[in-house]
Amino acid sequence: MVDLNELERQLSPLSHSPEAIEVVRRACRELANTTERMNLWNRAGALVCAPIQPEHAKELGFTSPEDAFVLLQGDIVRTESAYFMGERITGNSKYAVLNSSCDLVPTRSSYALLLRIAPIKRTDEQASQTMGHLVKFSCNNLMYIPKLPDDSEEIACNELQLDGICQIRHSDLMLASRVASLSLIGWRIFASFARNFIARANPREVAIREAVAASVIWPAAREAPPNPPDQHTS
Amino acid sequence: MTPKPSPTSTSELAGSYGMVASTLELVPGLVWNSFEEFRKAGNDGLANIPPHGVALLNCKAGSYRIIRDVDFQRLVGLASDVIRLQGGVNIVMQAARIAIKHPDEDHIKLLLDSARLIAQCPELPQRVGHEPARLTDEELREQSEDDFDAKTAEIPSPSW
Numbered sequence: 001m002v003d004l005n006e007l008e009r010q011l012s013p014l015s016h017s018p019e020a021i022e023v024v025r026r027a028c029r030e031l032a033n034t035t036e037r038m039n040l041w042n043r044a045g046a047l048v049c050a051p052i053q054p055e056h057a058k059e060l061g062f063t064s065p066e067d068a069f070v071l072l073q074g075d076i077v078r079t080e081s082a083y084f085m086g087e088r089i090t091g092n093s094k095y096a097v098l099n100s101s102c103d104l105v106p107t108r109s110s111y112a113l114l115l116r117i118a119p120i121k122r123t124d125e126q127a128s129q130t131m132g133h134l135v136k137f138s139c140n141n142l143m144y145i146p147k148l149p150d151d152s153e154e155i156a157c158n159e160l161q162l163d164g165i166c167q168i169r170h171s172d173l174m175l176a177s178r179v180a181s182l183s184l185i186g187w188r189i190f191a192s193f194a195r196n197f198i199a200r201a202n203p204r205e206v207a208i209r210e211a212v213a214a215s216v217i218w219p220a221a222r223e224a225p226p227n228p229p230d231q232h233t234s
Numbered sequence: 235m236t237p238k239p240s241p242t243s244t245s246e247l248a249g250s251y252g253m254v255a256s257t258l259e260l261v262p263g264l265v266w267n268s269f270e271e272f273r274k275a276g277n278d279g280l281a282n283i284p285p286h287g288v289a290l291l292n293c294k295a296g297s298y299r300i301i302r303d304v305d306f307q308r309l310v311g312l313a314s315d316v317i318r319l320q321g322g323v324n325i326v327m328q329a330a331r332i333a334i335k336h337p338d339e340d341h342i343k344l345l346l347d348s349a350r351l352i353a354q355c356p357e358l359p360q361r362v363g364h365e366p367a368r369l370t371d372e373e374l375r376e377q378s379e380d381d382f383d384a385k386t387a388e389i390p391s392p393s394w
Contacts (some may be wrong), residue, residue, distance in 0.1 A: 044392035044394055048392055078303075080307045088315055091363035094364075118363075120384070126374065128377070130366065148392075169314065
């Protein structure tokens with residue numbers, strides 16, 4: 001059995017780092033099968049929770065100006081005002097907000113980034129296998145999102161896609177319908193996936209860049225005179 | 235012969251934007267002439283607003299239209315397309331003003347070219363929903379030993 005509180009404690013120092021995904025995958029391997037993993041992640045508050053309301057945060061004492069928010073990073077929203085590769089996406093589709101919460105404050109930015117959330121229907125040819133993979137968090141560019149309260153009965157689950165980013169005007173995003181927020185653990189997993197996808201530091205890439213830097217004679221070095229005159233001679 | 239699936243995206247229409255734009259089909263909904271009348275109607279009153287219906291609440295604070303969130307999102311989405319179109323229309327208007335002031339061949343051509351840009355695109359490109367990613371054969375094989383069946387499984391949903 002996976003203890004979510006213990007898992008959250010392990011993720012806390014690793015949050016937003018690639019190691020966090022490994023911790024989650026290890027925890028998933030402790031469970032016997034897809035059904036057990038699904039039952040863990042589909043609990044209310046495990047990955048997702050009701051949209052976190054600013055009024056609720058205020059009641060809990062978060063009243064300073066920097067605590068103000070309309071949306072939080074990772075919030076799941078429905079909108080028809082987002083664009084992907086120049087196309088406006090209709091069909092009241094779902095998205096996760098990619099921007100950091102502090103950039104989602106009105107007047108701080110003009111545009112925001114969204115990640116697509118595609119529904120997996122029970123009748124989809126690969127539904128069982130896809131769900132099996134998703135609940136293990138085994139794909140680097142897909143994150144499991146359970147079936148949400150406003151999803152129809154034909155939906156088995158949702159997949160958050162990191163391959164491809166949508167854009168939306170900030171003012172339109174403020175009017176989007178909030179479906180859910182991520183739990184603390186869900187937000188840590190989401191942030192790790194996002195960082196892993198956008199800015200992963202591959203040791204081989206570090207080696208390539210170091211080797212290239214060492215092998216290149218930069219123009220400034222080439223043009224510099226072999227024995228620069230001493231600037232400090234009196 | 236397998237029938238060709240209908241395109242979900244205007245970009246799939248091979249260079250033609252020939253799809254007929256869907257209309258919002260908003261229809262008049264219920265009318266409440268006081269807040270008390272609205273309060274008494276409660277949830278049932280809201281549920282009785284017909285699909286795509288626009289209800290009207292007249293009360294001391296003013297007149298308010300009530301629509302479902304799904305219709306509201308469609309309206310905001312269309313409004314964001316209108317803002318995109320405005321940019322193109324402004325270019326045509328500017329070209330038209332210049333052509334009136336200087337009706338020479340170059341300026342008439344500029345007007346025609348900019349008008350053609352808009353005429354080629356009566357509907358801005360859009361796509362319905364998101365497609366799920368496809369698993370590779372290897373990924374499918376990895377899951378072959380799990381007996382989970384999404385068609386019949388009891389799938390709990392977090393609720394609040």
